[in-house]
Amino acid sequence: MHTPKPVALVIDARYIVPIEPAGTLVDHSLVIDDGRIIALAPTASIERDYVAQVRVALPTHALIPGLVNAHTHAAMVLMRGIADDVPLKPWLEDHIWPREGRHVSPEFVADGTLHAAAEMLKGGITCANDMYFYPDAAAHAYEAAGMRALIGMPVLDFPTPYASDADVYLAKGFAARDAFKHSPRLAFALAPHAPYTVADETWRKIVMYARQLDLPIHTHIAETKTEVDNARAASGESPVLRLDRLGATGPSFIGVHAVHLQPPDIETLATQQCNVVHCPVSNMKLASGIAPVAALAARGINVALGTDGAASNNRLDLFSEMRIASLLAKVATEDAGTLPASAVLRMATLGGAIALGLEREIGSIAPGKHADVVAIDLSGVDVLPMYDPVSHLLHVAGREQVTDVWIGGERVVDARRLTTIDESAVAARARAWQQRLQ
Numbered sequence: 001m002h003t004p005k006p007v008a009l010v011i012d013a014r015y016i017v018p019i020e021p022a023g024t025l026v027d028h029s030l031v032i033d034d035g036r037i038i039a040l041a042p043t044a045s046i047e048r049d050y051v052a053q054v055r056v057a058l059p060t061h062a063l064i065p066g067l068v069n070a071h072t073h074a075a076m077v078l079m080r081g082i083a084d085d086v087p088l089k090p091w092l093e094d095h096i097w098p099r100e101g102r103h104v105s106p107e108f109v110a111d112g113t114l115h116a117a118a119e120m121l122k123g124g125i126t127c128a129n130d131m132y133f134y135p136d137a138a139a140h141a142y143e144a145a146g147m148r149a150l151i152g153m154p155v156l157d158f159p160t161p162y163a164s165d166a167d168v169y170l171a172k173g174f175a176a177r178d179a180f181k182h183s184p185r186l187a188f189a190l191a192p193h194a195p196y197t198v199a200d201e202t203w204r205k206i207v208m209y210a211r212q213l214d215l216p217i218h219t220h221i222a223e224t225k226t227e228v229d230n231a232r233a234a235s236g237e238s239p240v241l242r243l244d245r246l247g248a249t250g251p252s253f254i255g256v257h258a259v260h261l262q263p264p265d266i267e268t269l270a271t272q273q274c275n276v277v278h279c280p281v282s283n284m285k286l287a288s289g290i291a292p293v294a295a296l297a298a299r300g301i302n303v304a305l306g307t308d309g310a311a312s313n314n315r316l317d318l319f320s321e322m323r324i325a326s327l328l329a330k331v332a333t334e335d336a337g338t339l340p341a342s343a344v345l346r347m348a349t350l351g352g353a354i355a356l357g358l359e360r361e362i363g364s365i366a367p368g369k370h371a372d373v374v375a376i377d378l379s380g381v382d383v384l385p386m387y388d389p390v391s392h393l394l395h396v397a398g399r400e401q402v403t404d405v406w407i408g409g410e411r412v413v414d415a416r417r418l419t420t421i422d423e424s425a426v427a428a429r430a431r432a433w434q435q436r437l438q
């Protein structure tokens with residue numbers, strides 16, 4: 001006699017896009033127990049084999065893996081829209097850095113990160129790669145939100161209210177990492193800001209720690225033409241070749257932007273199996289340029305997608321990032337076949353997981369992985385008709401169609417409402433910060 005196995009949760013969905021393998025499954029169910037996916041099969045066979053404590057029916061939805069925002073400065077959401085339509089140099093020097101100097105504190109980072117987590121969760125982002133001051137305050141906020149995050153331990157070679165020199169930045173970062181070492185959804189990375197703000201001697205220390213402690217290195221690289229021109233004038237090397245000489249490149253290297261690259265840079269990123277995070281909206285808004293994403297992907301380089309901070313975007317919205325990445329690559333290559341929907345959806349999920357070193361844990365809907373999944377309702381008149389769900393997820397649907405989000409099997413968004421965060425309290429804190437920052 002066949003006895004169905006008791007499990008915590010079964011989700012029946014009209015469409016499931018597992019990413020691995022590519023394509024769409026129709027009328028399948030996902031079985032979740034102890035926070036992990038244990039089966040994915042046609043609904044009829046799941047009904048025979050499992051009995052669920054909780055069963056959720058999604059008759060008009062697509063279920064996708066949680067989106068991975070592979071580069072952000074979450075707390076900067078409190079500076080959203082504070083200086084728009086300003087070029088990068090005055091944007092940083094006249095608007096962002098002076099306000100950071102006056103206002104950034106553990107309280108700012110705690111409030112800003114929780115706010116960003118609320119926005120990201122409601123938009124189907126279940127994991128973020130963050131880089132900002134006071135990583136301990138950020139870690140605390142992600143933990144409270146129930147969100148997965150790779151927390152950057154920031155390093156700069158100049159003083160800020162957070163730290164006086166590189167050694168102090170590193171010591172504070174490691175203290176935060178120690179404090180959260182038992183937090184199951186958090187991990188830490190070394191986050192030197194950029195080649196042009198961190199000197200060789202400090203990079204060597206960072207490389208040593210990365211090797212000793214098996215930590216990823218998360219940094220901005222080759223974002224603007226000025227950065228690359230200045231680097232060449234100073235040392236004759238491009239930023240990518242300089243970091244390669246210093247030993248920073250490798251499969252745990254997460255290079256953000258990578259807009260201004262020469263063929264030897266691309267060759268080095270490929271040979272060293274580096275990861276690139278493409279932030280198309282930030283690059284467009286700050287007029288930095290167009291990253292050669294199609295060329296990077298064609299060379300086998302793993303590409304992930306990021307929003308960057310909300311001050312340079314101004315949304316923490318991977319649906320808009322996916323759509324714009326695809327459109328921008330098409331116009332840049334003058335080829336409508338460049339970056340099709342399936343490739344971009346993969347970048348925003350599995351590509352992000354690979355970049356963060358989490359591809360065995362998240363990034364696709366596969367048995368054994370954490371149950372980080374997102375339901376998108378595709379029944380509205382703004383979406384119908386629908387001939388291809390994957391294409392629709394990219395070119396039609398937006399974060400407004402996200403209805404439910406699970407992380408490790410925990411329902412963190414339930415019928416568009418956050419279950420871990422008091423949204424009205426977050427909004428009240430944002431209004432208070434707006435008064436102070438104006």
Ligand SMILES: [Zn+2]
Binds near residue numbers: 071072073220256308
């Ligand atoms: Zn950034």
